[in-house]
Amino acid sequence: MRRTAAALATVLTAGLAAGVPPAAAAEPSTCGTPADHQIADVQGSGTASPLTGRTVRVEGIVTADFQRPDQLKGFFIQDPTPDRDPRTSDGLFVYSTEEVAPGDRVLVTGTAVEYNGLTELSPVSAVDVCGTGRIAPARVRLPLRDGVDAPGVPPLERYEGMLLRFGQRLTATEVYRLGRYGEVTVSAGGRLFQPTDGHGSTQAGNDARRLLVDDGSNVQNPDTIPYTDPRVLRIGDSAYGLTGVLGHGFGEYRLEPTRTVRFAATDPRPEKPRHVGGDVRVASFNTLNWFTTLNRRGADTAEEQERQLTKLAAALKGLDADVVGLMEVENNGDTAVRAIVDRLNRDAGAATYAWVRHPYPGTDEIHVALIYRPAKVTPVGAARSAQDPVFDRPPLVQTFRPASGGTAFTMIVNHFKSKGCGGATGPDRDQGDGQGCYNARRVAQAEAIGALAAESENPLVVGDLNAYTAEDPVKVLTGAGLVSQTQRFVRPGERYSYVFDGQSGELDHALAGGSLSRRVTGATIWHVNSDEPVFLDYNTEYNPPRFYRPDAFRSSDHDPVLLGLDLR
Known part of the structure; x- marks a missing residue:
């Protein structure tokens, strides 16, 4: 028999008339009809219910109510008299919109099923409210x-x-x-x-x-x-x-x-990057598919493109670097990189920034790019690249000298093969060592870059290497005599530039040759992107408009890396 709140009031009145104590009448220890199973019997000690497909009757206290149409359309109950087996749960989900409230004691009849890995009762034929109770959280x-x-x-x-x-x-x-x-x-x-x-x-x-x-x-x-x-x-x-x-x-x-969750701001936003010193500042930044061609890999509309460019410009202005290596720029000649430079110059003044023309950008949809401040550094010689077929996105190599005179250095901008497994065969397949697919390709790319650095003046290898710090490609580069500057200057807890599947890591690197390393005054990773939720980015689909800001935060999915060099 179903007992509603009104029925309980009748029971209470009758109980008082018969001389039954109010607590016993209003809060019975069990429902009138006995359960035929405990909740632990339905849950069992495995991942699936041993009673799947059977109709059961269980008794429990409602611990959580998610019955609205925009919720789970059900409620959770828990046995107030649990068994003593630590392997069996004493809670259960009831897929039903029969009105209940947390604290109700209920007798539920329904079919035990597994739905998306959750043991639940569905369909439910009866929900009888027969008292109240309390469950303390485990x-x-x-x-x-x-x-x-x-x-x-x-x-x-x-x-x-x-x-x-x-x-x-x-x-x-x-x-x-x-x-x-x-x-x-x-x-x-x-x-x-x-x-x-x-x-x-x-x-x-x-x-x-x-x-x-x-x-x-x-x-x-x-x-x-x-x-x-x-x-x-x-x-x-x-x-x-x-x-x-x-x-x-x-x-x-x-x-x-079931209670409001309050997060403390234990990772406050860094409004500007840490001070790195030096008389020349150098950065590396993955732009997350900056495309001037709409509806490809970047913005779908002119509005999104403007929002994206505004955020990228804010990040670059915040870095305040004299030379910046860029990744994931559309490979359409100089059009996409020119658009970035034009926006920066619109805000900072004509000819404040210039770009280096890539001599061999490859055939991938994206390529690496290089922008700089002519007032601070001067290109030395022509830009170079590598036509080695091992590169999906060939590097961009340019030597610079401080405009006021000083020691020259060579930027080697990279974007190694990603960890995605599409088309991977042989040694490029996932080897089960945590390094993902195409690790062999990335190792070969690192070997080629190491050789290129060996013949360059004061090399500085930067970019998205798609390899974490302890992986083979980075070991190849450090084995070639290059020194990780983030390893030198960034504390371990802050040494990450990307988050994937809830795990932070450093995909974006800056490694200097031995002589140049001694001239590095500081390095930092500016955490404006990887820690931020994606609904803050430039996209308009799915993103509530009230969250968009024309600032650096979530301008990309990678954090930029910044270095200071003393080249005097």
């Missing part, structure tokens, strides 16, 4: 204790459907899907670093430290983006006491908060 810490679950069962499975509280500090380590799905990934012990970036992490260790925090909804592009008021969440911000129920969907366990 206190857990990441990483979870090993040795509890059966082999092959993920550690979080033991808590699926349960109300949890993480009492430790958890740090935002991925915000890529924040605007699109309302998701943020947090991790214990600070942000996660790529295992091949030399920070001592492992993939298994990273996976054990991470947790996906959702917004209780499967809706794409939610009207209200979580954690954006009064400021937008950045990777590196942190929260304490995350509390919610643990669900599962789209291949991941996900915490659906």
Whole structure:
């Protein structure tokens, strides 16, 4: 028999008339009809319910309500009399919009099923509200204790459907899907670093430290983006006491908060790069597909293109560098790079910046480019490149001398083959060592650049090498006598320029020959992009207009690298 709130009032009145104490009448210890299974029986000790396809009747306390059409269309319940098996969860999702509220004691009849990896009751034939109760959240810490679950069962499975509280500090380590799905990934012990970036992490260790925090909804592009008021969440911000129920969907366990999550600004925005000194400043910047041709790899519309160019110009002005190597510029002659220079000169004054014409840009849709300030440096000789077929995007090589006189140096601008696996064969296939596809190609490219640097005057190798610090291509370059300047000057916790799958790492490098290295006065990575959510970028689709700003933040997906040189 279904008991609504009105029915409970009738029971209470009858109970008082019969002399039954109010607490016993209003808050019975069990529902009138007994459950035929405990929630732990439905969950089982594996990843799937042992009762899949069977109709069951369970009793529990409602711990979370996500019944609205823009939410999960259901609610979570938890057994107030759990079993003593640590392998079996005592919580369960009920796919039903029968009205309930947190704290209700309910008797639910429905079919046990697995949906997107989540054990739930669906369809549901009856939801009887028969009292009230309270469930205290289980206190857990990441990483979870090993040795509890059966082999092959993920550690979080033991808590699926349960109300949890993480009492430790958890740090935002991925915000890529924040605007699109309302998701943020947090991790214990600070942000996660790529295992091949030399920070001592492992993939298994990273996976054990991470947790996906959702917004209780499967809706794409939610009207209200979580954690954006009064400021937008950045990777590196942190929260304490995350509390919610643990669900599962789209291949991941996900915490659906039941209390407001408040992130502290523990990674404040760097409004300007750190001081690097020197009399000549040099930078490297991946522009994230700056195209003047619309609807290709960059902007789709003239409005987006203007927004993109405005942000790129803001980043370049913020760097205030005298020479900048650029990656992912459209390979359409000088048109795309000229547009950048024209915008900078419009704001800074005519002829403030110029560009170096690439003598052999290759046939890829994108190429590397080089801009500079003629008042600060003067090109020495003609620009060079390499026609070695190992390069998908040939390097750009140019020697400069300070305009006021001093030591010359040679910029070697690169964009190595990406880690994507399209078309990879033989040694270019993923070797399972964490370096992704085409590592053999990148190694060969690094060897060619090392040889090119050896015959150049005071070489400075910069660019997106698509290789993290502890990977083979970077080792090849350092083995050739080049010295990483970010390794010298940037603290380990800040030594990253890109975030992929919630793991930070350094793809963008600056390596100097031995003699030039002694003239480097400082180096920094300006974190204006990798820590920021993508809905701040220039795109108009999916991005709420109120978040766009004509500033450097999320001007790209890579952070720029900046160096100071003492060439006097």
